[in-house]
Amino acid sequence: MNRILPTIAAVLAGAVLQAGLAPYLSMGRVVPNFLLLVVVTIALVEGPGPGATVGFSAGLIFDLLGSGPVGPMLLVLTITGFLTGLMHENMFAEGWLLPLTVLAIATLSAEVAYGLILLLLGDGGPFWSTFFTKMLPGAVYNSALALLVYPWLAHFLRQERSITTFRRLG
């Protein structure tokens, strides 16, 4: 129970940030995806099952907050949460390079998958143009934000453990 509440709090905080703050942190036309960062972090900390479940919830919130079709981000974050969670066993608490690498790959994969699904549904644009204007900048921006979000959120989610992630960053 004491593990569920921080997870729910993290998802709700991600939803509030996505609705209230993310639009004002946009660079060009790229809006950060806080819900994606929450899903990937929780998946790394908790594992594939919680990662997929939280991905499902966060994806549904993301789709409902927007005005496009409901379902694409739901599917993307569910699978992203699961696959990222598979890396959970390899996460060393003191390490920072591996989590960040996983975060970067996960955000890029999620952006590309979302763009491809929109394309399949007839709501997307030309792939390469979309890749360079939306997917890649979005992944870079989210990865940069992950530098701020991941250590704090991982620490918050695992307060009962002695997480010292990023202390070796220097």
Add this chain to the structure above:
Amino acid sequence: MKLPHPENPSNALGVVIVLVVASLVITTVWYREGDLGPIHKLRAGTHAVAAPLQATGEFVTRPVRGVLAWASDLGVSRSQLAALKKQNTELRSRVASLEEARQENERLRALFGFVQTAKLEAVGARVIGRPTNSWERVITIDRGSADGVRVGMPVLATEGLLGQTISVTNHSARVRLITDARSGVAAMIQSNRAEGVVKGSIEGQVTLAFVSRETTVKAGDVIITSGMGGVYPKGLLVGEVTAASQTPSSLFQDIKIAPAADLLGLEEVVVLTGTAPPTQIGGGE
């Protein structure tokens, strides 16, 4: 230190399969159900809850955005200043000629009784929310059904057409901008009356589609709404042609447009409530 594994991986695989199937079912239901379906209603509820959050974000970040805008204006270079002065001179001469046209237009309207077309009612609104993700160009305004706003109504800025309302709650509404990939506006080139459809895109590029190759189009041509389809009243300023080109394999010209209105920097808008909106929204809405 390695983190302990809290679960059985085979259980996780079962969970993800169930959730993926649920995702596909929800996507299918979304496309199949109507506007009054459960998922659409859930979205409307989410938007109603999110509107105050967005308004708070808009309010809290306004001073910061003001400072940033002021700082960016400090960077106006000499060349930009010269260009602006030149543009000002051109605009002054254009205003003079347009004034002549306006007076002539007024006389004609009086003559033919076109004043009836000005029966449009409007309500002013403040922008309280910006796009919540990178993939859409949708803003939120602080007027809703309680103020007479309905789905499908045109929304304007002082500079020109912004878009159309796509969902409405009691005290807020979402407006799809003309730059959104799902947007389509029946429009025409003012000078030669050639008709087409102004379309947005994922990348944010706005184009005028379906204009035949025989039509002469040049940069600077003004685009206005054509009134076809009945969604937008005729004559609303949409933007200006920035480039026009032709490819041998295409039936139509490739025309790029710069929207007249500053679509994301705006703070106040006008909703034309007097128009009778047909249900042309697209994108499953």
